Amino acid sequence: MNNTKDIDFLLTLENVIASRRGARIEGSYTAKLFAAGTARIAQKVGEEGVELALASVQGHKDEILLEASDLIYHVLVMLHTHDLSLADVVRELKARHD
Numbered sequence: 001m002n003n004t005k006d007i008d009f010l011l012t013l014e015n016v017i018a019s020r021r022g023a024r025i026e027g028s029y030t031a032k033l034f035a036a037g038t039a040r041i042a043q044k045v046g047e048e049g050v051e052l053a054l055a056s057v058q059g060h061k062d063e064i065l066l067e068a069s070d071l072i073y074h075v076l077v078m079l080h081t082h083d084l085s086l087a088d089v090v091r092e093l094k095a096r097h098d
Contacts, residue, residue, distance in 0.1 A: 010072075014086050017076050030077060038081050044074045 020030035033041055048071040055063035079085060 010076075010086060013073070014076055014080075017073075017080055021080055033077055034081070038078075041074065041078050041081055045071070045078050048074050 017030055020028055021034050023031050024035075025031045033044065048067060052064065052067035052071050055067045076086065079089070
């Protein structure tokens with residue numbers, strides 16, 4: 001994925017997720033997830049991680065893509081629950097690379 005605009009969408013998604021925290025928006029899965037609390041968010045991250053791993057073992061690219069997308073979304077929600085961001089993750093990865 002070399003398209004910067006595609007990667008930039010993660011920042012857009014992160015902003016949408018942040019805007020849903022503490023909001024009561026009817027029909028918003030993200031707002032509902034935040035309201036359910038940290039344990040539920042952690043459960044979803046675990047579920048999506050397992051589903052991604054199983055899809056990988058089965059080698060179904062479409063399923064891998066769907067589950068990876070779900071996992072990344074739920075990780076972003078979890079990060080915001082702890083007042084962390086994608087930028088914080090990038091800084092950590094860069095520090096490990098140096």
